[in-house]
Amino acid sequence: MHSACDAAGLTPLIGCRLDLKDAPSLLAYPIDRDGYGRLSSLLSLGKMRADKGECDISLSDVADHAEGIAFIAWPQDDLADFERELPRLREALTSLRHVAASWLYRGDDNARIEQLDRIVRRHGCTILATNDVHYHAPDKRPLQDVMSCIREKVTLTTAGFLLNPNAERHLKSPEEMARLFARWPHAISATREFADSLHFSLNELRYEYPRETVPEGRTPQQHLEHLTWEGARRFWGDKVPYKVLKQLNYELQLIEKLDFARYFLTVNDIVAFARGLDPPILCQGRGSAANSAVCYCLGITAVDPALNDLLFERFISEERREPPDIDVDFEHERREEVIQHIYEKYGRDRAGIAATIIHYRPRSAIREVGKVMGLSEDVCAAIASNYWGSMEAEVAEERAKDAGLDMNDPHLKRVMKLAEQMIGMPRHLSQHVGGFILTERPLTETVPIGNGAMDDRTFIEWDKDDIEELGILKIDVLALGMLTCIRKCFDLIDLHESERFELATVPQEVPEVYDMLCKGIRSACSRSRAVRR
Numbered sequence: 001m002h003s004a005c006d007a008a009g010l011t012p013l014i015g016c017r018l019d020l021k022d023a024p025s026l027l028a029y030p031i032d033r034d035g036y037g038r039l040s041s042l043l044s045l046g047k048m049r050a051d052k053g054e055c056d057i058s059l060s061d062v063a064d065h066a067e068g069i070a071f072i073a074w075p076q077d078d079l080a081d082f083e084r085e086l087p088r089l090r091e092a093l094t095s096l097r098h099v100a101a102s103w104l105y106r107g108d109d110n111a112r113i114e115q116l117d118r119i120v121r122r123h124g125c126t127i128l129a130t131n132d133v134h135y136h137a138p139d140k141r142p143l144q145d146v147m148s149c150i151r152e153k154v155t156l157t158t159a160g161f162l163l164n165p166n167a168e169r170h171l172k173s174p175e176e177m178a179r180l181f182a183r184w185p186h187a188i189s190a191t192r193e194f195a196d197s198l199h200f201s202l203n204e205l206r207y208e209y210p211r212e213t214v215p216e217g218r219t220p221q222q223h224l225e226h227l228t229w230e231g232a233r234r235f236w237g238d239k240v241p242y243k244v245l246k247q248l249n250y251e252l253q254l255i256e257k258l259d260f261a262r263y264f265l266t267v268n269d270i271v272a273f274a275r276g277l278d279p280p281i282l283c284q285g286r287g288s289a290a291n292s293a294v295c296y297c298l299g300i301t302a303v304d305p306a307l308n309d310l311l312f313e314r315f316i317s318e319e320r321r322e323p324p325d326i327d328v329d330f331e332h333e334r335r336e337e338v339i340q341h342i343y344e345k346y347g348r349d350r351a352g353i354a355a356t357i358i359h360y361r362p363r364s365a366i367r368e369v370g371k372v373m374g375l376s377e378d379v380c381a382a383i384a385s386n387y388w389g390s391m392e393a394e395v396a397e398e399r400a401k402d403a404g405l406d407m408n409d410p411h412l413k414r415v416m417k418l419a420e421q422m423i424g425m426p427r428h429l430s431q432h433v434g435g436f437i438l439t440e441r442p443l444t445e446t447v448p449i450g451n452g453a454m455d456d457r458t459f460i461e462w463d464k465d466d467i468e469e470l471g472i473l474k475i476d477v478l479a480l481g482m483l484t485c486i487r488k489c490f491d492l493i494d495l496h497e498s499e500r501f502e503l504a505t506v507p508q509e510v511p512e513v514y515d516m517l518c519k520g521i522r523s524a525c526s527r528s529r530a531v532r533r
Helices: 002-007 033-048 059-064 079-092 109-122 138-152 174-180 185-196 220-236 242-258 261-276 287-291 293-297 335-346 362-372 377-386 393-402 410-422 464-469 481-497 511-532
Strands: 016-018 026-030 069-073 098-102 126-130 283-286 327-331 351-359 426-438 449-451 458-463 474-480
Touching (some): 026 033, 033 449, 079 109, 098 109, 098 185, 220 242, 220 261, 220 293, 242 293, 261 327, 261 335, 327 335, 327 481, 335 351, 351 464, 362 377, 426 458, 458 464, 474 481
Parallel strands (some): 069 098, 098 126, 351 458
Antiparallel strands (some): 016 026, 026 069, 426 474
8 A cells, every 4th residue: 555655746645444333433643653552452352252253343442552643533424412422531631632524425415414513513623624535436335235145144135225326435535525515615625734734654664673582791792693503512512523614604694784683583482492391392493494504503494504405595585675574384184283382482562473364266256256246156156167367258257068058148147247346356264374473572563463253363454565674584383294194104113113303313325214115106196096997
């Protein structure tokens, strides 16, 4: 949003709507960075006391977090009820001076806005011109209606008053807004004054690493170097190979230059916890981190830099200046112990799993739109099973004919058009498979945190793209079933052979192992051929 607004010469206003359980709704806009932190903390409070997707906030909660936030009261349709509630809002939020007024094209706009104007004036407030926007352009009204039906679990023919009666909930030009509110010019000037009073920008958000991983008396870089050389001595004693020495010095210099030491220490701390349990949890860093000699010395990865040629630039590059990404797999049966340890150590207000935005894909879009538009499940399934997404119109029509459908049917054409518009739009917010965000100051002051569908899981509202945009580093705490199998194999070897292996000490290039693998593959291929016959 920021980049698009910058390109258009616009300034985005960051805010949200608060639907309170005991008072009229409010629009809330942070004035500065501290106000943003309080608003984010308020949303986190409401989300973490409710089920996933819900937010439980009262007027007293808002009052406790109100400093540094500008509010606009949102009136109910019944203005008499709103007038009774307005004094209570003003008492709780002493800075509240604005009430939203919208031209809704319901036939009574002049009378309603005039009545609202008189009410708010009696209570020391002013109306503020808004547009109650639900979509950016008039031609998106049908899609908005369909998505409203999906949310409310109704069809288009049964939605009734759940849908807006016209297509006027779109963005309007300044000239059009001035024309609509010509009778109340103070509403337009109030909007301008309100917007000018907001100084917060998302560019002010800064990420801070947790400090728990650094002992007193050392800088993060000093502690990382201490642990790295300690690990090197554990592997090679006092005779660290020259190749490894050269690689370690190169990596440590680059890590210091890019200020990534805290990130490595945080990952190391999590891995050390898993390996320090009795019995330990088997874990293994993977991906581009395997190209790091520092990760090997810390015990995060198991690729020996003395025996392999590492390409560290695949992991961290000064030219790219991208934050490192260390994915660590844990035994799938015990990963939850690691996750709960992270929550316990850093607190629910400083740790959260990243979000994943699930988007509509062709088949899911067709099924959802078809259901709303009254098509039977059989027809929806027939379209979805023959539709491949971004294809030429002629190909799409041919697919529909294969399914026994007539693409000349206007209703079916409408379904297909709406489904195409929906493809790529957000469907719902889910949690990442294990990408943790950890911060020094409360994470709730940077992004709202809410409950996940799983017990004892909390996750933030932002996905990996949002996190990367702000330079926030995530640590992937992943589950791998094969690690559980390997750990059980190690247990069996220890039981029968009295020899304990680790991932880094498993013998390499053992011919008998390859013979067993070849035998297994040949057996599997033989069974596959037998089944095909």
